[in-house]
Amino acid sequence: MKIAFTSEGTSWDSLIDPRFGRTENIVLFDEESKELTAVDNSAVKNDAHGAGTATAQKIFELKPDVLITGNGPGENAAKALKHIKMRIFVDANDLTVQQAYNNYKSGNLREV
Amino acid sequence: MTNPKPLKIAIASGKGGTGKTTLSTNLAAFIAEQDEVVLVDLDVEEPNSGLFFNGILTHEEDIFKMIPQWDESKCTLCGICPKVCNYHAVIQLGPTILVFPELCHSCYACSELCPVDALPMIPKKTGTLRDFQIEKLHFVESHLDIGEEQAVPLISKTKKYVARKYSHVSITIFDSPPGTSCLVMEATKDADFVILVTEPTPFGLHDLSLAVETMRALKKPFGVVVNRYGIGNDEVIHYCREENISILSKIPNKRKIAELYSSGKLMYRDFPEVKHSLSDILDYCITAVRGGIA
Numbered sequence: 001m002k003i004a005f006t007s008e009g010t011s012w013d014s015l016i017d018p019r020f021g022r023t024e025n026i027v028l029f030d031e032e033s034k035e036l037t038a039v040d041n042s043a044v045k046n047d048a049h050g051a052g053t054a055t056a057q058k059i060f061e062l063k064p065d066v067l068i069t070g071n072g073p074g075e076n077a078a079k080a081l082k083h084i085k086m087r088i089f090v091d092a093n094d095l096t097v098q099q100a101y102n103n104y105k106s107g108n109l110r111e112v
Numbered sequence: 113m114t115n116p117k118p119l120k121i122a123i124a125s126g127k128g129g130t131g132k133t134t135l136s137t138n139l140a141a142f143i144a145e146q147d148e149v150v151l152v153d154l155d156v157e158e159p160n161s162g163l164f165f166n167g168i169l170t171h172e173e174d175i176f177k178m179i180p181q182w183d184e185s186k187c188t189l190c191g192i193c194p195k196v197c198n199y200h201a202v203i204q205l206g207p208t209i210l211v212f213p214e215l216c217h218s219c220y221a222c223s224e225l226c227p228v229d230a231l232p233m234i235p236k237k238t239g240t241l242r243d244f245q246i247e248k249l250h251f252v253e254s255h256l257d258i259g260e261e262q263a264v265p266l267i268s269k270t271k272k273y274v275a276r277k278y279s280h281v282s283i284t285i286f287d288s289p290p291g292t293s294c295l296v297m298e299a300t301k302d303a304d305f306v307i308l309v310t311e312p313t314p315f316g317l318h319d320l321s322l323a324v325e326t327m328r329a330l331k332k333p334f335g336v337v338v339n340r341y342g343i344g345n346d347e348v349i350h351y352c353r354e355e356n357i358s359i360l361s362k363i364p365n366k367r368k369i370a371e372l373y374s375s376g377k378l379m380y381r382d383f384p385e386v387k388h389s390l391s392d393i394l395d396y397c398i399t400a401v402r403g404g405i406a
Contacts, residue, residue, distance in 0.1 A: 057205070
């Protein structure tokens with residue numbers, strides 16, 4: 001399984017970015033290879049609107065099986081994400097990527 | 113006041129809630145005591161000037177903007193459209209092109225650059241324009257539809273309607289949105305004179321200075337009206353003096369004025385000093401624009 005996290009940083013200790021569209025980074029964990037990688041998403045800062053759809057496009061290209069985020073995607077992003085076969089878990093606010101992953105594994109994150 | 117050159121006055125502010133609508137509605141009603149006047153509420157996200165007038169609806173129309181519509185049967189999934197959309201209003205998720213009408217700025221890039229014509233532009237309703245008449249006062253307002261994010265096209269089309277229909281009226285007042293965003297620039301860019309309404313508080317001053325910068329960038333002649341004069345401090349007055357900005361009037365802070373406003377009533381008839389202020393403000397605008405100063 002490939003798990004994507006919206007994150008303020010790029011490591012296991014980084015905090016989850018509660019925003020979907022305007023997340024600083026997308027951190028990816030590949031459960032098979034145990035590899036943790038990160039994709040910079042800071043370019044959306046320059047967009048007044050459309051950050052949600054831009055990030056959804058990026059997520060689509062990364063093809064994760066699971067997305068873990070905080071507040072949850074906004075209306076436009078949610079419309080786009082419906083077209084992606086992926087489970088979405090929210091409310092990981094204030095957790096590190098590691099804690100969010102642990103909570104997801106133990107079934108303690110809310111699925112939307 | 114019968115002059116061949118029509119006068120367009122925009123009433124704006126940096127800070128919200130300083131009295132744009134109070135000034136717009138009272139000034140328009142004051143002018144309408146003698147002359148034909150048009151008041152246009154361009155704060156299309158939350159128009160409220162209409163609360164002060166009980167007019168006859170003379171015209172109503174839906175306002176549209178053009179958006180692309182995906183024609184799946186023609187599309188070759190070449191990937192050009194999501195790349196050329198600066199607003200992320202068109203994205204490609206594998207075999208699907210998704211269009212987000214609320215994000216679209218109607219720039220036509222995706223539609224024009226599609227090699228197989230798979231994104232024809234179609235009209236989408238974005239708001240409603242209404243035109244009312246109250247004796248010599250014409251009141252035009254537009255409401256942006258819920259969920260719409262692009263207010264600029266609606267503001268632009270509302271101004272075009274007014275220019276077309278009321279070119280013979282000598283004074284038009286535009287009640288602008290608050291802030292200094294694209295909406296404010298769109299609402300004020302055709303004005304001959306801009307009145308910035310502020311209040312004598314630190315917030316009022318902070319946002320006034322942003323609005324002043326905006327008007328200077330737009331090269332607009334402008335002046336300041338200090339509303340709720342008597343509260344806060346003197347910093348707005350000092351700022352205007354230092355920056356060589358004319359203060360057209362100071363409207364006193366009075367509980368009764370707030371009471372009248374909150375019950376949807378105009379206030380100038382109850383306050384002779386406010387009536388004088390309106391007269392001064394109008395004279396200043398006319399003189400500044402029609403060259404009396406030179």
